[in-house]
Amino acid sequence: xxxxxxxxxxxxxxxxxxxxxxxxxxxxxxxxxxxxxxxxxxxxxxxxxxxxxxxxxxxxxxxxxxxxxxxxxxxxxxxxxxxxxxxxxxxxxxxxxxxxxxxxxxxxxxxxxxx
Amino acid sequence: xxxxxxxxxxxxxxxxxxxxxxxxxxxxxxxxxxxxxxxxxxxxxxxxxxxxxxxxxxxxxxxxxxxxxxxxxxxxxxxxxxxxxxxxxxxxxxxxxxxxxxxxxxxxxxxxxx
Numbered sequence: 001x002x003x004x005x006x007x008x009x010x011x012x013x014x015x016x017x018x019x020x021x022x023x024x025x026x027x028x029x030x031x032x033x034x035x036x037x038x039x040x041x042x043x044x045x046x047x048x049x050x051x052x053x054x055x056x057x058x059x060x061x062x063x064x065x066x067x068x069x070x071x072x073x074x075x076x077x078x079x080x081x082x083x084x085x086x087x088x089x090x091x092x093x094x095x096x097x098x099x100x101x102x103x104x105x106x107x108x109x110x111x112x113x114x115x
Numbered sequence: 116x117x118x119x120x121x122x123x124x125x126x127x128x129x130x131x132x133x134x135x136x137x138x139x140x141x142x143x144x145x146x147x148x149x150x151x152x153x154x155x156x157x158x159x160x161x162x163x164x165x166x167x168x169x170x171x172x173x174x175x176x177x178x179x180x181x182x183x184x185x186x187x188x189x190x191x192x193x194x195x196x197x198x199x200x201x202x203x204x205x206x207x208x209x210x211x212x213x214x215x216x217x218x219x220x221x222x223x224x225x226x227x228x229x
Contacts, residue, residue, distance in 0.1 A: 031215060042206055042219035043160070056216065088158055096215070103150060104217055106160035 004107035023074040023091030032074040035090040119220035127226045136192045138207030155203040
């Protein structure tokens with residue numbers, strides 16, 4: 001099973017709202033990722049968690065706050081977003097082993113619109 | 116700098132024909148992993164094929180195969196017997212070393228025509 005699930009599929013929020021995106025995988029992967037993707041552009045890496053610890057933060061604004069409650073779950077908390085934050089938010093996961101980096105499997109994404 | 120270049124923004128192919136998508140990359144790492152991902156209109160990112168740089172043999176997955184030229188830093192994707200369902204944006208990507216950071220090219224939009 002190579003499935004990564006994301007909820008919700010669509011989200012519309014105002015600039016003063018607080019919302020959360022959720023991602024779940026049951027593949028036993030120990031690395032999880034958040035990406036932001038604008039239309040017709042490649043995904044841009046936001047955060048990487050490895051063994052439930054934040055290992056990479058690509059200088060993302062503090063209005064995006066990631067959380068990894070356990071090895072299967074990854075959340076992205078949103079607060080005071082701007083209209084330019086409207087995008088497709090993709091979650092991915094991969095195996096992690098010493099000396100080896102594995103391919104990433106992506107979820108279907110959450111389409112976020114900030115009004 | 117670690118970069119990926121896809122020089123063909125858009126391509127089209129007739130159903131059942133063969134098409135090749137180009138990709139070049141730049142890295143100073145000796146060990147890295149290369150991938151092609153497909154993103155259809157649904158925007159689900161799907162892994163098509165993977166290649167480990169230390170393996171000389173080109174990877175193949177059913178109708179998809181790659182031509183990996185390590186010295187030239189080239190990693191092209193060949194799609195044989197193209198099908199309408201192959202219509203998508205294709206991203207070439209690689210992970211340098213063990214960074215875990217997936218670096219994407221700008222993508223090639225492929226349209227398969229009936």
